[in-house]
Amino acid sequence: MTIETIDTLVVGAGQAGVAMSEHLSRQGVPHLVLERNRIAEAWRTGRWDSLVANGPAWHDRFPGLEFDLDPDAFAPKDQVAAYFEAYARKIDAPIRTGVEVKRVVRNAGRAGFRVETSEGIIDARHLVVATGPFQRPVIPAIAPEHAGITQIHSADYHNPQQLPEGAVLVVGAGSSGVQIADELQRAGRQVYLSVGAHDRPPRAYRNRDFCWWLGVLGEWDAETVQPGKEHVTIAVSGARGGHTVDFRRLAQQGITLVGLTKGFREGRVTFEANLAENIARGDQNYLALLDAADAYIARNGLDLPEEPEARIMLPDPPCVTQPILELDLDAAGITTIIWATGYSVDYRWLQVDALTETGKPRHQRGVSSEPGVYFVGLPWLSRRGSAFIWGVWHDARHIAEHIAKQRLYYAYRDAAQRQAGAEPRTTPSDSPTASLMGAR
Numbered sequence: 179m180t181i182e183t184i185d186t187l188v189v190g191a192g193q194a195g196v197a198m199s200e201h202l203s204r205q206g207v208p209h210l211v212l213e214r215n216r217i218a219e220a221w222r223t224g225r226w227d228s229l230v231a232n233g234p235a236w237h238d239r240f241p242g243l244e245f246d247l248d249p250d251a252f253a254p255k256d257q258v259a260a261y262f263e264a265y266a267r268k269i270d271a272p273i274r275t276g277v278e279v280k281r282v283v284r285n286a287g288r289a290g291f292r293v294e295t296s297e298g299i300i301d302a303r304h305l306v307v308a309t310g311p312f313q314r315p316v317i318p319a320i321a322p323e324h325a326g327i328t329q330i331h332s333a334d335y336h337n338p339q340q341l342p343e344g345a346v347l348v349v350g351a352g353s354s355g356v357q358i359a360d361e362l363q364r365a366g367r368q369v370y371l372s373v374g375a376h377d378r379p380p381r382a383y384r385n386r387d388f389c390w391w392l393g394v395l396g397e398w399d400a401e402t403v404q405p406g407k408e409h410v411t412i413a414v415s416g417a418r419g420g421h422t423v424d425f426r427r428l429a430q431q432g433i434t435l436v437g438l439t440k441g442f443r444e445g446r447v448t449f450e451a452n453l454a455e456n457i458a459r460g461d462q463n464y465l466a467l468l469d470a471a472d473a474y475i476a477r478n479g480l481d482l483p484e485e486p487e488a489r490i491m492l493p494d495p496p497c498v499t500q501p502i503l504e505l506d507l508d509a510a511g512i513t514t515i516i517w518a519t520g521y522s523v524d525y526r527w528l529q530v531d532a533l534t535e536t537g538k539p540r541h542q543r544g545v546s547s548e549p550g551v552y553f554v555g556l557p558w559l560s561r562r563g564s565a566f567i568w569g570v571w572h573d574a575r576h577i578a579e580h581i582a583k584q585r586l587y588y589a590y591r592d593a594a595q596r597q598a599g600a601e602p603r604t605t606p607s608d609s610p611t612a613s614l615m616g617a618r
Contacts, residue, residue, distance in 0.1 A: 184210045187293055187302035191217045191273045194308035194555030196262050197571040199271035201578035214278035218262040221255050227337045229255040230416045232353055237389040238567045252416030283529050304581050310555040312521040322442035332518040338365035344513030349439045352411035355518030356423050363433050374438040376411040378460035379467050381422040384482040391471050398563035425457050429495035436502050446506050453501045544577045552577045
């Protein structure tokens with residue numbers, strides 16, 4: 179069997195894999211990027227049709243290329259995918275699409291890893307896992323067994339037309355759930371939105387997007403997760419030009435808000451009595467950012483217009499003051515449940531000592547507990563902004579530098595070896611096949 183060799187193999191050609199390729203090339207590291215589908219496939223088929231980026235184009239990008247649209251606009255998902263394709267061409271990234279990695283094991287008695295793919299075996303000195311955090315859609319165990327209900331995860335939602343006629347229960351009020359519920363209601367559907375705990379930043383305040391505020395306030399670079407904030411849901415939207423998510427306004431619009439979904443039994447769904455509390459805590463998060471922004475402006479003497487109307491709250495709607503705690507699905511006409519309940523990782527193919535007992539990566543700033551294995555593109559890899567487009571780019575640079583340093587150590591020869599003219603042990607990067615692959 180022919181075995182290809184390469185110094186560094188990157189698994190995944192989304193934003194993390196493309197960023198990784200750029201920095202490896204800058205460090206002179208021969209590498210190959212494998213992608214089982216197409217470049218940035220998750221942006222193409224793992225999102226609904228009307229999705230736009232949650233950050234403005236000036237912010238949610240790599241440093242080396244701007245989007246071809248207004249800097250303050252929010253790029254549609256297809257344009258985001260095209261952006262990463264263009265970036266890959268710009269840096270001449272050695273990406274091979276349509277190849278799935280099936281299994282990775284450490285080589286016995288020598289450095290590197292044996293990587294089994296759908297097109298053969300690859301021997302790699304280093305392995306970078308760039309598959310991102312959105313690998314396996316999560317639907318909670320409370321999902322009902324109800325013959326008359328269509329149930330899909332938000333990853334499989336594309337547009338209102340794909341759903342059967344009838345009302346819709348959207349479970350999860352982060353960015354995905356809120357935008358899907360809003361779209362369905364505007365399409366004429368009766369929508370129930372289950373709201374759990376969340377952060378609710380303003381879309382913009384005093385002529386600056388919230389992405390700018392989190393940047394100047396140092397929030398994106400925060401390296402320590404606050405207790406209880408490890409998996410916080412963020413409700414923010416770039417839809418229709420961008421707007422602040424306001425649950426009271428959504429209710430005024432016609433969406434029925436309910437608390438956290440508790441369970442299903444005999445055709446009925448029950449909700450926690452925490453809707454008002456969840457919304458109030460979201461308000462606290464919102465107002466705290468306004469306060470921090472005002473203090474920053476005063477401290478730095480910035481000439482930005484005041485925005486007192488940003489602190490005006492609508493009155494609580496009846497669905498908040500008199501919350502629904504139980505609902506008969508059939509009586510309410512609910513024919514679809516959309517689970518906007520997030521994702522989990524899936525590393526069953528990665529059979530090395532880099533994972534915890536629960537299957538999550540064990541790493542420090544992307545450098546795993548298994549020497550030679552790295553992770554990039556995960557939330558809080560090194561900071562709060564790690565899972566965002568620009569954050570991935572910076573994390574990839576750190577990992578590429580780490581790999582480059584390890585290559586220097588590996589190439590070291592002691593005095594006796596130098597005197598004898600001995601070459602360093604052959605590594606995957608020294609092979610003719612690898613050189614060709616690295617040059618694409």
